[in-house]
Amino acid sequence: MVVVVIIGLLAALAIPAFQRVRHASQNARIMNDLRVFTQAFETYNTINGTWPAPISPGVVPVGMTGDFKGDVWKNRTVIGGDWDWDNTLASGGYAGISITDVSGNPITADDAQLTEIDAKIDDGDLTTGNFRRTSSNQVTYILAE
Numbered sequence: 001m002v003v004v005v006i007i008g009l010l011a012a013l014a015i016p017a018f019q020r021v022r023h024a025s026q027n028a029r030i031m032n033d034l035r036v037f038t039q040a041f042e043t044y045n046t047i048n049g050t051w052p053a054p055i056s057p058g059v060v061p062v063g064m065t066g067d068f069k070g071d072v073w074k075n076r077t078v079i080g081g082d083w084d085w086d087n088t089l090a091s092g093g094y095a096g097i098s099i100t101d102v103s104g105n106p107i108t109a110d111d112a113q114l115t116e117i118d119a120k121i122d123d124g125d126l127t128t129g130n131f132r133r134t135s136s137n138q139v140t141y142i143l144a145e
Contacts, residue, residue: 080108
């Protein structure tokens with residue numbers, strides 16, 4: 001009986017610590033992937049004088065090569081959802097890198113975790129700045145408005 005109680009106490013201490021480490025790892029991965037993708041899209045824009053055309057989630061935009069990490073782009077993100085390139089500048093919108101669940105892979109990160117990511121790369125508010133919630137099922141890192 002004592003052994004079972006001790007194991008229960010250890011589990012009660014270990015599970016929250018594991019969740020914190022998992023969230024920190026997921027956040028770091030998303031921030032690193034955003035950094036790499038941002039650099040690739042900005043390089044494309046510099047070379048071509050325009051942003052790539054919009055494309056379906058998980059599909060590498062035409063002309064994106066080199067250090068783009070296309071295999072990462074095509075897979076589900078560590079916080080759920082798929083990578084997506086949004087370019088609605090022609091209609092007064094924005095050009096940005098999104099994480100979206102339009103393909104049926106929901107974003108598993110809650111607003112608290114997304115706000116943690118936002119605080120590290122932007123202003124900590126999902127309604128303003130460059131990293132924001134652009135719809136109920138999408139967050140976007142905006143490169144140009």
